[in-house]
Amino acid sequence: MLISFNTACRNKISQWRYLNEEEITLLDAIVEQIIPTDDFPGGKWANVSNFIDKQLDTYYSKHKSAYREGLAAFQKTVIQVKGKKFEELPFAEQTAMLEKMEAGEFPGDYWKDHPPANFFNLVREHSMQGFYGSPVHGGNRGYISYQMLRLDYPNVIGQNRYNDLSWRKYNPKSLENGK
């Protein structure tokens, strides 16, 4: 088994497989925009970044360069336009930046092989997989999206149906406490 080390800035073994801490911090902020916290946790809490990092090390190794280049170019662009890192911006300003990237109305100075709109679509698509797909792949922590959709989980064989179809009350605090 391979263990990836990232010793460029520090000497500890990273918990991440491909991305580094800085990239994860930025990615957390992006996935939190794509699936924001409301009365249910969002993309960050659900470990969507972990899902993406895990896939980059396995099924999505072909997207490694897109993430390395895309995240760096995105951060540089945000700093150029806003004078701050993306994760330091207020939520609404972050949203506006991502909307511009999605629409392709984004300065392209720092981008080479992966145009901004393409990179946005890639992260958006992977975020949906990480939040709504099976937790076995590293995201959807505690089947949070299934809880949100009030879909019984795990999918108990033999049909676990409820007669009472009223909303099952969910308390986000209990999950935060269990963190």
Added chain:
Amino acid sequence: MANKHVNAVVVGAGAGGGVAAKELAVGGLTVVLFERGRWHTYDEHGDDELTSQRTFPLKCGYGPDNERNWRMAPDGKNGWIKVFPNQWSYGNNAACVGSGTVSYGAMAWRFQPEDFHLKTKYGAVPGSTLDDWPLSYDELEPYYEKAEYELGVAGDPTNDPFVPPRKKPYPMPAFSFNREGVILEKAAKSLGLHPFPIPMLRNSVPYNGRPACIRMRTCVGYACPVSAKAGTQNTVIPVALKTGNCELRINCMVSEILVDESGKAKGIRYFDEDNKLQEQTSDLVVVAASASETARLLLNSRSKLFPNGAGNNNGWVGKNIQDHAYTGAYGLFEDEVYDDVGPGACIAVNDFNHRFPDVIGGGVLCNEFIRMPYQFTSIRPAGSRRWGKDHKDFQKQNFKRHIGIHGPVQEMPVFEKMVEVDPVVRDFWGIPVARISGLRHDNDIKVGHFLADKAEEWLKEAGAIYTWQGVPGKESTPSQHQSGTCRMGNDPKSSVTNRYGQLHEIDNIFIADGSLHVTNGGYNPALTILALGYWVGGHITAMWKGTKMK
């Protein structure tokens, strides 16, 4: 050591090949059944949506793998691009013992009698190679019945006035409607339509030693945890193996049919599970590798008398590939319509097949299989927000409050919509890969709009507060319903096989899969492919008893 000579090689252990191998083995022929995939179980996949055969962003759980199997697809700029099984542009079906019948939705449709003679009914269609089948519904009827009884179908045609004529009832009672079905039944009736339960290759009661269905939400795209869903892997293939006449060789990739100087097939060449090249000689070869891979194998089998591939001196192998142009509509409801009773699809109407003179073909309309959470993230009306709060709100609000109604429009065969082999690109084993190209006929789009209107009307009548349509476009890569690449016909100039699936040009090579379809019906094609497996297999066995193919 050389492999022992056998009577028949069957390539592909899916719907057609599994049945054909069983017919031959029971008929007394010695058979080697080749499958490039392996056995799969529910346990190794579970209900993982990201590796199912329905949504497969990470991989196609039931094969083939991305590491060894790729194809070429049009890149939109007059060139070609390499594509992998888990991309839609690849056009994947499956690759395992049972193939698509392991993970399919298991609808058990018979085509309508009219589907076998569309050209006679509607006349020639410009831009299409539309033709009649050389086989009538009445001739295939006993083989449909055999498939229904040997694999097991649950259904009840009582309320369907347009049911194709049948001699015996279904072997099992129909499934009950889920909540969607109950809502849609009432609405269909008030529109004057004739709703009925979808016939399913799935046990509603214990049948043939397998238990009844437990109504999982993850059914289409997944193996069945209790084996209630009938595929060839849990029905006919075990029967074939039990005869002692049939050997199943898995993880073996057949690369070429060997054709001798006299123009007869003498066996096949394949890469075994250690990727070593081997030969298996036989008296006859049955190819049932799916419309794309069957055509690819024939095209890759070049010999002195057949420089363009086996049976392809007339240039028809690989042409006319068809699928279904899926069309329909979604509706949002005020109340919850989801009750977690799988597989979801349960109700159909046959009212829109061949009953409108201006509409060539048509298709059945059914409610959709359950949309799982990730799949649902892309089910949105045009212009919807694709992320952020609005997107999440839509998930929460509508996951249990939407219904989809869809129908498979049978595509008009187009000669230039085809499978070729790439002149340069080779797969992991060094075998030239398939490339699939061509556009849909305009009629498919027209019928798509017609059926989508009907689906939307039905949803509105059922009380949908918001509806939108999803209609097919010109571009598509035939995937799970692929067919037509080795069509059967009476005229050797414009078809690949005769009415028994026997190549016009090489009389000991047979086709036994959807490649034979002249047209693809307005229905999911599995039962028709199974019936053709019985038809072709039965014919070979009968012929064998006379001539031994010598």
